[in-house]
Amino acid sequence: MSRSIRLAVIPGDGIGQEVVAQGLKVLTAVLPQDVKLETKEYDLGARRWHATGETLPDEELESLKQHDAILLGAIGDPSVPSGVLERGLLLKLRFAFDHFVNLRPSKLFPNTATPLAGRPDIDFLVVREGTEGPYTGNGGSLRTGTPAEVATEVSLNTAYGVERVVRDAYERANARPRKKLTLVHKNNVLVYAGHMWKNIFDKVGQEYPEVTTDYLHVDAATIFFVTQPERFDVIVTDNLFGDILTDLAAAVTGGIGLAASGNINPTGAFPSMFEPVHGSAPDIAGTGKADPTATILSVALLLRHLGFEPQAARIEEAAAADLEARDGSARSTDEIGDALAARVAG
Amino acid sequence: MSRSIRLAVIPGDGIGQEVVAQGLKVLTAVLPQDVKLETKEYDLGARRWHATGETLPDEELESLKQHDAILLGAIGDPSVPSGVLERGLLLKLRFAFDHFVNLRPSKLFPNTATPLAGRPDIDFLVVREGTEGPYTGNGGSLRTGTPAEVATEVSLNTAYGVERVVRDAYERANARPRKKLTLVHKNNVLVYAGHMWKNIFDKVGQEYPEVTTDYLHVDAATIFFVTQPERFDVIVTDNLFGDILTDLAAAVTGGIGLAASGNINPTGAFPSMFEPVHGSAPDIAGTGKADPTATILSVALLLRHLGFEPQAARIEEAAAADLEARDGSARSTDEIGDALAARVAG
Ligand SMILES: CC(C)[C@H](C(=O)O)[C@@H](O)C(=O)O
Ligand SMILES: CC(C)[C@H](C(=O)O)[C@@H](O)C(=O)O
Numbered sequence: 001m002s003r004s005i006r007l008a009v010i011p012g013d014g015i016g017q018e019v020v021a022q023g024l025k026v027l028t029a030v031l032p033q034d035v036k037l038e039t040k041e042y043d044l045g046a047r048r049w050h051a052t053g054e055t056l057p058d059e060e061l062e063s064l065k066q067h068d069a070i071l072l073g074a075i076g077d078p079s080v081p082s083g084v085l086e087r088g089l090l091l092k093l094r095f096a097f098d099h100f101v102n103l104r105p106s107k108l109f110p111n112t113a114t115p116l117a118g119r120p121d122i123d124f125l126v127v128r129e130g131t132e133g134p135y136t137g138n139g140g141s142l143r144t145g146t147p148a149e150v151a152t153e154v155s156l157n158t159a160y161g162v163e164r165v166v167r168d169a170y171e172r173a174n175a176r177p178r179k180k181l182t183l184v185h186k187n188n189v190l191v192y193a194g195h196m197w198k199n200i201f202d203k204v205g206q207e208y209p210e211v212t213t214d215y216l217h218v219d220a221a222t223i224f225f226v227t228q229p230e231r232f233d234v235i236v237t238d239n240l241f242g243d244i245l246t247d248l249a250a251a252v253t254g255g256i257g258l259a260a261s262g263n264i265n266p267t268g269a270f271p272s273m274f275e276p277v278h279g280s281a282p283d284i285a286g287t288g289k290a291d292p293t294a295t296i297l298s299v300a301l302l303l304r305h306l307g308f309e310p311q312a313a314r315i316e317e318a319a320a321a322d323l324e325a326r327d328g329s330a331r332s333t334d335e336i337g338d339a340l341a342a343r344v345a346g
Numbered sequence: 347m348s349r350s351i352r353l354a355v356i357p358g359d360g361i362g363q364e365v366v367a368q369g370l371k372v373l374t375a376v377l378p379q380d381v382k383l384e385t386k387e388y389d390l391g392a393r394r395w396h397a398t399g400e401t402l403p404d405e406e407l408e409s410l411k412q413h414d415a416i417l418l419g420a421i422g423d424p425s426v427p428s429g430v431l432e433r434g435l436l437l438k439l440r441f442a443f444d445h446f447v448n449l450r451p452s453k454l455f456p457n458t459a460t461p462l463a464g465r466p467d468i469d470f471l472v473v474r475e476g477t478e479g480p481y482t483g484n485g486g487s488l489r490t491g492t493p494a495e496v497a498t499e500v501s502l503n504t505a506y507g508v509e510r511v512v513r514d515a516y517e518r519a520n521a522r523p524r525k526k527l528t529l530v531h532k533n534n535v536l537v538y539a540g541h542m543w544k545n546i547f548d549k550v551g552q553e554y555p556e557v558t559t560d561y562l563h564v565d566a567a568t569i570f571f572v573t574q575p576e577r578f579d580v581i582v583t584d585n586l587f588g589d590i591l592t593d594l595a596a597a598v599t600g601g602i603g604l605a606a607s608g609n610i611n612p613t614g615a616f617p618s619m620f621e622p623v624h625g626s627a628p629d630i631a632g633t634g635k636a637d638p639t640a641t642i643l644s645v646a647l648l649l650r651h652l653g654f655e656p657q658a659a660r661i662e663e664a665a666a667a668d669l670e671a672r673d674g675s676a677r678s679t680d681e682i683g684d685a686l687a688a689r690v691a692g
Contacts, residue, residue, distance in 0.1 A: 082540070083533060083535070087534075087535070115462050115464075116463060117460070117462060117463040117464075118461075134499075139537075139538040141538045147506070148505060151539045151541075151542040152500055152539070153501040153536045154501075155480070155500075156496070156498055157498070158497075159496075186589075187429060188432040189432060189437070189480070189586075192485040192498060192499055193497045193499045194428070194429070195429070196490075196497040219589050222568065222590055223596070223602065226594070240532070240535075243532075246565075247566060248565075248572070248594070251568065251569040251572050251573055252572060
């Protein structure tokens with residue numbers, strides 16, 4: 001465990017700035033005195049793009065590499081054409097830093113509202129592939145804007161890319177008490193990619209005899225997310241299916257305001273990046289209504305990744321206790337941040 | 347309205363046979379005396395494939411064309427490699443008969459169990475594109491089974507294909523009291539296909555000034571399906587997103603046992619095909635536990651498509667009344683079919 005953290009901070013757009021401020025507040029409060037925290041803020045997102053036309057200049061990318069980790073708020077604004085910042089900034093970072101494990105835990109905390117009747121016991125982890133699939137930007141449009149237009153999107157999948165994320169998921173499943181891993185794909189239709197995923201899943205599974213496995217088509221998986229979410233322990237899935245499933249998972253575990261994520265490069269070759277699953281929520285930006293818990297829980301994932309396990313656990317316990325204590329009265333972004341900072345320091 | 351119906355019947359696999367029998371029972375009961383119903387059964391599915399290696403021979407395809415409509419039970423069995431029957435039979439029919447409108451209504455009937463707390467008011471219609479997107483079978487695998495394998499799946503989208511389904515969705519939205527149409531895609535990542543969809547959606551929308559429109563990314567849409575399903579009226583979406591969303595929709599409206607669908611060719615050039623959204627459920631095949639309501643409601647869609655509106659409505663009212671009257675005691679597939687046949691005849 002290193003005794004200093006060089007942290008790159010990308011607040012981004014909308015509520016990004018507000019929630020990241022709380023994340024940093026809690027990070028500072030939880031770190032031992034002798035750990036030096038150096039942060040560097042990057043002005044990236046809609047403002048920058050409007051001002052300069054840049055999404056992520058090469059120098060910034062190089063500079064970001066010099067950090068131990070990245071904390072990101074949220075990217076995207078209605079004033080920017082859809083896809084520009086997502087592809088040019090967020091996905092560019094995930095791909096450039098080879099964040100092949102997109103880690104998204106889902107847990108229904110006590111005293112947290114869920115749209116599901118009967119409050120099932122939810123505690124699972126989605127390991128979403130982060131560098132392949134339909135997210136590679138491989139595709140095109142011919143005769144754009146005419147009645148003869150043809151547009152393609154190519155999902156690219158490699159054994160190299162699938163095996164490494166599948167192996168990571170087995171490791172994580174093996175380390176959990178239930179030791180269960182579910183592959184989600186759509187191999188009855190997407191037969192090329194789907195069969196490759198399934199074959200690799202089965203092959204790697206032979207190295208983990210203690211892990212129970214099963215397979216679900218993505219459409220069936222969404223059913224179980226709402227009817228029987230307690231059946232899941234660890235899920236491994238493709239980039240796009242993981243995107244869809246983790247928003248649904250966030251919805252059933254108390255909402256997108258609580259869902260944390262880590263874009264992880266397990267090799268350490270590049271910094272990993274931590275961000276809430278939610279977006280920039282321009283409709284509530286500046287109102288103090290954003291719940292910073294998702295960002296603060298992402299800071300816990302960041303600490304765990306950097307080897308600060310006790311501090312990570314402290315944040316997670318604090319978040320659970322804070323949720324447990326909520327009485328339904330409205331608190332501002334700042335007040336929630338303060339409450340969590342006080343709990344982790346105490 | 348024709349006074350005879352030439353109906354092709356494909357019971358298929360698992361519970362397919364059982365639920366289709368009930369669909370035919372109710373169809374016979376609801377049809378006026380002077381309408382001649384001619385049915386022809388096709389032996390297609392797992393049994394046939396094991397016996398002959400065939401999924402859908404050309405002669406069968408030609409023969410199916412001679413009908414006014416097709417009623418299909420379910421396709422798929424664990425003894426057949428995943429994809430063989432789906433691609434070789436079910437999708438082959440959808441593509442060969444140009445079923446570009448895959449119609450999937452979702453309604454939460456009174457007295458029906460939903461996993462959602464608070465019982466929201468759900469009554470929406472998904473218009474799923476049925477002949478393009480990631481379902482075209484366009485893709486491949488290189489160095490299959492080796493550590494150097496690369497597998498692709500190509501989503502093919504044409505302005506021709508998107509415009510016709512979008513227009514159909516506007517027509518349906520315009521004919522409903524709320525007149526609201528939501529496009530679901532992922533145009534911040536799948537920028538080529540996504541922008542084409544959005545541009546065509548906006549352009550066709552100018553012809554329907556009374557229809558209110560909005561756009562949601564597919565991940566966000568899944569959140570609203572569980573937190574605010576009442577916000578939806580008509581949804582139009584891509585083949586794969588529609589697959590995922592309609593299973594989720596079925597789950598929140600009382601389960602896959604109630605979800606009907608129609609694979610429609612609105613031009614009438616080829617027969618349209620009606621089937622429950624659920625699969626062949628081999629685990630309960632032969633036990634009499636399958637709920638035939640989804641198939642019976644698919645028969646209602648079939649009748650509406652052929653111009654028998656009063657009979658279609660009669661079936662839907664019967665299903666609603668039957669669900670309302672259910673007291674939780676178990677009834678067999680056959681008993682539910684009998685009950686509905688009695689209601690529509692009465
Ligand atoms: C903003 C978007 C590009 C992103 C994604 O699709 O991955 C988001 O939805 C997420 O889940 O992190
Ligand atoms: C069986 C499968 C090919 C099919 C699909 O993906 O369309 C099914 O899930 C459906 O929704 O009708």
